[in-house]
Amino acid sequence: MKVLVIGGGGREHAIVWKLSQSRSVDRIYCCPGNAGIAELAECIDVNTNDFESLLDFVKYEWIDLTIVGPEGPLSRGIVDAFEKEGRRILGPNRTASQLESSKVFAKDLMRLHGIPTAEYKVFTSYLHAEEYIRLKGAPIVIKADGLAAGKGVFVASTVDEAINALRLIMKDRVFGDAGNRVVVEECLKGEEASFMAFVDGKIIVPMVSSQDHKRIFDGDTGPNTGGMGAYSPAPLITKELETVVMEKIMRPALKALNSEGIKYKGILYAGLMVDRGKPYVLEFNCRFGDPETQPVLSRLKTDLMDIALAITDKKLSDINIEWRQEASVCVVVSSKGYPDKYEKGVVISGLEKAKAMKDVVVFHAGTAFNNDNIITSGGRVLGVTAIGSDIKDARAKAYEAVEKIYFDGMHYRKDIADRALKKQ
Numbered sequence: 031m032k033v034l035v036i037g038g039g040g041r042e043h044a045i046v047w048k049l050s051q052s053r054s055v056d057r058i059y060c061c062p063g064n065a066g067i068a069e070l071a072e073c074i075d076v077n078t079n080d081f082e083s084l085l086d087f088v089k090y091e092w093i094d095l096t097i098v099g100p101e102g103p104l105s106r107g108i109v110d111a112f113e114k115e116g117r118r119i120l121g122p123n124r125t126a127s128q129l130e131s132s133k134v135f136a137k138d139l140m141r142l143h144g145i146p147t148a149e150y151k152v153f154t155s156y157l158h159a160e161e162y163i164r165l166k167g168a169p170i171v172i173k174a175d176g177l178a179a180g181k182g183v184f185v186a187s188t189v190d191e192a193i194n195a196l197r198l199i200m201k202d203r204v205f206g207d208a209g210n211r212v213v214v215e216e217c218l219k220g221e222e223a224s225f226m227a228f229v230d231g232k233i234i235v236p237m238v239s240s241q242d243h244k245r246i247f248d249g250d251t252g253p254n255t256g257g258m259g260a261y262s263p264a265p266l267i268t269k270e271l272e273t274v275v276m277e278k279i280m281r282p283a284l285k286a287l288n289s290e291g292i293k294y295k296g297i298l299y300a301g302l303m304v305d306r307g308k309p310y311v312l313e314f315n316c317r318f319g320d321p322e323t324q325p326v327l328s329r330l331k332t333d334l335m336d337i338a339l340a341i342t343d344k345k346l347s348d349i350n351i352e353w354r355q356e357a358s359v360c361v362v363v364s365s366k367g368y369p370d371k372y373e374k375g376v377v378i379s380g381l382e383k384a385k386a387m388k389d390v391v392v393f394h395a396g397t398a399f400n401n402d403n404i405i406t407s408g409g410r411v412l413g414v415t416a417i418g419s420d421i422k423d424a425r426a427k428a429y430e431a432v433e434k435i436y437f438d439g440m441h442y443r444k445d446i447a448d449r450a451l452k453k454q
């Protein structure tokens with residue numbers, strides 16, 4: 031069978047890598063892909079917002095299944111466009127993906143259906159929001175309603191900080207229409223974890239747990255990023271807690287959507303805050319997490335294509351999804367300046383040496399070719415991922431591999447998975 035993967039980051043490299051091991055996949059295409067993905071798939075150069083051209087490609091090449099990596103095309107209705115033409119595609123449709131693309135939609139759904147989340151209020155008026163922030167005091171969290179490339183959330187430790195964030199969103203309109211509405215919510219305490227699951231519309235099957243490190247610097251300091259590293263399993267998510275998350279969050283979320291007449295299929299990701307053993311939803315995503323997917327798919331034993339087809343054919347209950355018992359750790363290597371303005375076009379060396387290591391996969395995120403060289407082309411450049419007997423072992427191998435790689439200005443955190451080690 032032929033598969034098209036939409037996206038070009040570390041997450042998509044992990045999806046392509048796993049598909050390349052499938053017994054039923056003959057050919058993989060990726061749009062736009064990157065220099066690492068190009069080893070396993072044919073990278074195509076079509077604008078991922080141009081659904082008509084993507085559909086033409088899918089029809090011309092007789093693609094059997096399309097898998098969507100990022101939230102952008104989902105929120106713009108790529109699934110609706112493909113399904114209208116009878117094409118098989120993995121991901122929720124536009125209405126269902128509002129769970130990620132509108133914080134107001136997600137929060138209102140959670141409140142209505144009793145899914146645990148932070149207290150909040152929605153505002154369309156700057157003045158009313160400011161008044162509410164002053165009334166509530168700090169710490170407080172300000173969120174732009176719409177998609178903002180992971181930058182629309184401000185955890186403010188003072189009222190001034192909160193009002194500055196509000197001004198950026200509502201007055202300066204730095205996120206455009208995504209800031210037409212804001213959610214002002216209670217600041218939760220605790221520890222975060224990522225909980226991803228496969229959903230076929232009726233059935234939800236959890237993946238193994240994971241945790242990412244959002245801040246740019248060691249000790250979880252500095253600005254938020256897309257994620258600087260991740261590991262699986264997350265010791266925080268015990269078997270008992272997994273049951274609670276399924277019963278109180280994941281199944282109720284699917285039921286809530288169904289009760290609104292919304293069908294959800296694809297990947298459902300809940301960003302959780304766990305406070306004294308109780309999980310609360312910080313956000314829902316309607317796709318695989320990045321970088322969580324790199325360690326999570328590294329542990330998947332079952333053929334990913336079988337799972338993808340079971341989801342699109344609504345037959346998830348027919349397959350048994352198996353995971354490796356070992357642990358996996360992914361260390362993200364980023365460009366100088368990330369998450370602000372960063373350098374690009376820098377030559378990367380040492381990739382072959384890192385790749386040659388046993389139990390290591392170097393997932394590419396922002397890389398491209400320049401003649402015979404592989405160069406940086408994004409903020410997050412690589413996700414160096416290793417599997418090991420436990421987190422400690424996997425972590426040691428991942429760092430050994432990272433140390434074989436070099437490019438000017440490269441940055442990576444030295445404390446990925448330390449949090450998990452302290453728990454063991």
Ligand code: AMP
Nearest residue numbers: 148171183185215216217218301312313
């Ligand atoms: P979100 O995109 O909503 O997950 O927010 C991004 C990050 O902001 C989360 O991963 C948390 O670190 C933080 N965050 C979001 N909402 C809250 C909250 N209510 N309390 C504390 N931190 C939060």
Ligand code: GLY
Nearest residue numbers: 256257319320321
């Ligand atoms: N790593 C967080 C995300 O994928 O949204």
